Amino acid sequence: MSGDVNGGEVSPGEAQLAISGVSKHFGGVRAVEAVTLSVRSGELISVIGPNGAGKTSLLNMISGFYRPDTGNIVFAGKDITGARPSHVAALGIARTFQNIALFAGMTVLDNIMLGRHVHMKAGVLSSFIYWGLAQKEEIAHRARAEELIELLELEDLRKQPTSGLAYGLRKRVELARALALDPKLLLLDEPMGGMNQEEKEDMARFVLDVNQQWGTTVILIEHDMAVVMDISDRVAVLDRGRKIAEGSPGEVQRHPDVIRAYLGTAKERREAAAA
Amino acid sequence: MFHRESGVFKTSYAADMALYPLPIAKWAVAAFAGLFIVIVPLTLGEYYVSILNLILIAIVGALGLNVLVGYTGQISIGHGAFMSVGAYTAANLVVRLDAPFWVTIPAGGLMAALIGAVVGIPSLRIKGIYLAIATLAAQLIIEWTINHVPAISGGVQASIQVPRPSFFGVQLKSQTQLYLFLMGFAVLAIVGTSNLVRSRIGRAFIAVRDQDIAAEIIGISTFRYKLIAFAISSFYAGVTGVLYTYYLGIANYEQFQLTVSIDYLAMIIIGGLGSILGSIFGAAFVTLLPIVTRWFLESFGGLIFSAADLANIIPNLRLILFGGLIIFFLVVEPEGLNRLWRNIRNYFRVWPFSY
Known part of the structure; x- marks a missing residue:
């Protein structure tokens, strides 16, 4: 029951979590489409994207709430695709929810x-x-x-x-x-959503403390770009279920697809204004 | 007045997690123990002790049902049947193998736990009212099975005579002897359940009840813990059935019909869901209600009704009062008698300076 949480130790630098080609469709909605992402041990990676981009669905697949339609997820050398959430937790993946799920x-x-x-x-x-x-x-x-x-x-x-x-x-x-x-991997779904500036700073400090002091790998979903760009080692961008960019915060900010996803192109904006 | 924590400082985690963190509460519990274990059996007559015996038996069953309904949030209308499983297991062991109580009681509990866990399997998929219907089906199936399989029921009228248990060679003949015997099990159940709900397993039960998704995410398998709750709860029910059989001197399926399941649900609702003290209050209340009603009407009812009417009124008035009280508690004090007690206690916590 307790699970061997210390098993499958991965040295820093290797992929601790390997997501390859996972998709999740709900009827006609393609929530996540062939996303591949690998996360190194000790890394703080942010997943960003507009509303409905599939960020939370991706976390739900990692933590076992959704079974991916295609692809697989490997954590610390173990295939956890479609495992029960309680089993995933026992392996050392913890998470928080966008809409707090406390007792x-x-x-x-x-x-x-x-x-x-x-x-x-x-x-x-x-x-x-x-x-x-x-x-x-x-x-x-x-x-x-x-x-x-x-x-x-x-x-x-x-x-x-x-x-x-x-x-x-x-x-x-x-x-x-x-x-x-004592997770090896921590999934945070909008930990700063709905907070004021001071609370956000506190939370960012806690997340960094955990990441740096204990070497816990963190996957962060967050809408506050200032925080994301400040604390992330790497950023992955999702849009309409697809991964459109990945790289250091600086690279991602300059990526044309990211700019288009967030702001739209000049042509789209004209069309939206006309409609 | 004895729940005042001011000036009590705890210097270890053990002290902070104690069942009775306040010294005064320990004295109060000791005083109650003295009252019920020494003074009551010495002073009360056989009739009154026999009523207390019924309460003690009900406490064990109510605690068990509260573990399932109050703490884990799963409903069961099949507890009467689980009690009959314990009762008939014990009765058969006594009649066929002449087994002593320290064999029959765990055996009755374990058999009930096994069947309870099987009945609990649908709880993986269904909740609330649907689970209630599934357990209701179990109640009826078990009743029917016991009634129609002579190997279990002992044949004629589905009842088996069971002699009183012997304790170190002494048969417990008087109600007072039986009282001390039953008190042992009631205390064991009370202390054990208090321990259970304040440690790892109990916290997991509450987690499953409050937020099953969050429970899964921190590594609690909801299915596993629902089944454990069904098993533990049925174990208590089985033990209750065995104790009841010893008390009555007979195992009879009519003592464990649907109304018994409802009575026990009423106990924990009136007493307080998810509360140890509430289970005790509820068990006492529901056991005493018909007795007190009858006594009251027999004493004073003659002033209003004729003697012939009275005989009809008494059983019906019990049902009316019962239904009325459940509605009253659900509306006015959903947390039951335990809540009333806490309100009184909290008032005196800062008394006489309440501001």
């Missing part, structure tokens, strides 16, 4: 402790008895949870139910819960 009735601490689930072993019987094995384990993992609480500056909120927290704080708790898995 609303539970405290911040319990949410983070849930993130430790895959690393804990207590079964039904030892949980029932508690004193002894389960308690020892709870205490050990509580210590790790407290480290994350400290890192994300949530100390004063640990016993608060997450339903009462402000939006930005809930995003932070969700990040803490994802980090509690």
Whole structure:
């Protein structure tokens, strides 16, 4: 159940996650079309693109919510195409959601402790008895949870139910819960969406801390271009399900297809204005 | 008045995670234990102790159902049948092999857990009202099977006589002896369930209930945990069935029909879903309600109704009160008696300076 999260260690530089030719169609909608992307260990890569470009669908395929129609996904040498989300998580891929998916009735601490689930072993019987094995384990993992609480500056909120927290704080708790898995790869779906400037800066700092201190690979979906260009090692651009560009932030910004996807060409703009 | 945390400082994670983090709460629990384990059996008469016995048995069943419904968010209307599985497993073991209680109780629980887990399989695909219907089908199928297979039911009238259990060679003849025996299991269930829901497995249950997608994403297999919840819950139901059989001295499928499943659902709704204390309150409340109603009407009903009418009124009034109370709790206090208790406790937390 716990999964061997330390298995399949990949040295920096090699592809940790290899997505090759994946597509996902919903009826006539081609959400993702033959996307190939390889992510090196320790890299911070951003996936950008206009609304409906297929960014979230791509993450959903990596984390196992969608089974790709074509192509395959290999993580740390293991084929995870179409694996169950819980299995993917146990292999060391954690994620956050665009529209926060916390356990609303539970405290911040319990949410983070849930993130430790895959690393804990207590079964039904030892949980029932508690004193002894389960308690020892709870205490050990509580210590790790407290480290994350400290890192994300949530100390004063640990016993608060997450339903009462402000939006930005809930995003932070969700990040803490994802980090509690000690992931090799972290998928962040718009972690800064709906935040004010200060909250965005805090969040960007947390993401960079995680990436640089622990060497966690990060795939980031974000609409705030200033943040993306600032913190990414590499940027991939999707438009209408296809990958149209990939490269360093500077290269991507100058890429003509990217400019067209975001701003349209002069001709298209004239036509849109006429219509 | 005894839930005041001011001035209590915790210096270890173990202290912070204790069942009763406040010293005063520990004393209160000790006082309750003394009251119910020493004073009650010494002072109350056989009749009153026999009522308490019914409550103790109901506590075990209500806790089990609450693990499934309250904590994991899956519904079951088949718990009466799971109890009968435990009851008949134990009865057959006693009659055929003369098995002692420490064999029959786990065996009855495990058999019920097995069948409960099978009944829980549809929960992978269906939720809510559809799952309720699936478990209702299980209730009816199990009832029918027990009634029609003589190898299980013991033949005539589908009932099997079971002698009272023996404890270290002493047969538990009086209600008071049985009370202490049942108290042991009730306490085990209460403490065990409290432990279960505050550790890894219990958190996973709540995760499955609150957000199944988020549960999957942090590595909790929702299917696996739904089945575990069904199995644990049915295990409790099976044990309840065995205890009930020992209490009545007979295993009879009529004691475990659909109304029993509904009664237990009522217990946890009235007591409080997803709450240990609520299960205890609910078990006591639903067990006492018909007894108190009957006592009240027999004492004072004669002032309004004739004696002939009274005999008809009593069973019907129980149903009316029961239905009315469930509606009342669903509308006014969906979190049940446990919530009322918490409100009282929170009021006294800062009493007398509430601002």
